[in-house]
C-alpha cells in the first residue's frame with residue numbers, strides 16, 4: 323500500500339531533522355526511514371528523523387533517529403523545534419510543555435514573538451559522567467580520559483546529557499581535522515556504545531567555539547546536548563563559569579548550569595524550513 327506522509331523540515335542552529343506527527347502519520351520502521359530520508363541526494367536530506375507522539379506521562383513524546391538509523395535518547399535542538407512545531411501548528415496552546423524522551427521528561431519553555439515561537443529554553447536536567455547510566459538523580463564528578471588515536475594523545479571529558487559526549491578542549495580549533503578524527507573517536511574501544519565528539523576552544527569570557535562529530539550522523543552544524551556537555555565540561559575544568567555561549571558552525575546556544583537545581587538550561591532558536599510530503603510503500 324502506498325501512503326503519503328506529511329513532514330516538516332526544521333532546524334535548530336543548522337542541526338536539521340525531518341519531523342513527523344505520528345498521531346496523524348504512524349511510522350512503523352523509523353530506523354530504516356531515517357536512513358533513506360536523511361540521504362542528501364536520494365532522500366529529503368537531514369541529520370535524522372524525529373517522531374512526535376503522545377505520552378501518558380507528559381504532554382507529548384519525542385523519538386530521535388540519527389542519519390544511520392540508530393536511535394538516540396535525547397536531542398537538544400530537536401526538543402526546541404518540537405516546541406515550535408506543537409505551538410505554531412496549534413497542537414497546544416501551552417507555552418510550558420512536558421516532553422517525554424528516552425532520557426526522561428524535559429520541560430520546554432517557549433518564547434514567542436508575533437504569536438509564534440522564535441526561541442525555546444529547555445531544562446536539560448542534571449548532567450552525569452558515565453555515558454550510559456544517566457538516571458537524573460544526581461551529578462557525579464566527571465572523568466577526564468586520556469585517549470590515544472594514531473599516536474596522538476587527547477584529554478577528553480565525558481559528560482552524559484542523556485546521551486554520551488566526549489569534550490576535548492584545544493588551543494586552536496582550526497587545527498582539528500574533524501572528518502578524520504571524529505569517526506575514530508566515535509568508535510574508540512573506550513566507548514562501546516559509541517560517543518558524540520565535541521572539539522572546543524575558549525574564545526574569551528563565557529564564549530566557547532565548538533565543532534561536533536555526532537554519533538550516527540557525522541559532522542552536523544550544531545548539537546544541543548553537545549553544547550550543554552561542552553559548557554559543563556568547561557565549568558568543571560575551570561575554563562568557564564556557569565553561563566556560556568557555545569558558538570557552533572550553524573549558530574549559537576546559551577547554556578546556563580543552574581547552581582541551585584544543578585539543572586542545565588539551554589536556550590536557542592528553532593526554525594521551520596518547509597512542509598513537504600513523501601510517498602511511503604508499506
Ligand SMILES: N[C@H](CCC[C@H](N)C(=O)O)C(=O)O
Pocket residue numbers: 337388393394395396397398399400485486518536537538539542544545546547548
Ligand atoms: N543533535 C542532537 C543530538 C543527537 C544525538 C545523537 N547523535 C546520539 O546521541 O546518538 C542534539 O541537538 O542534542
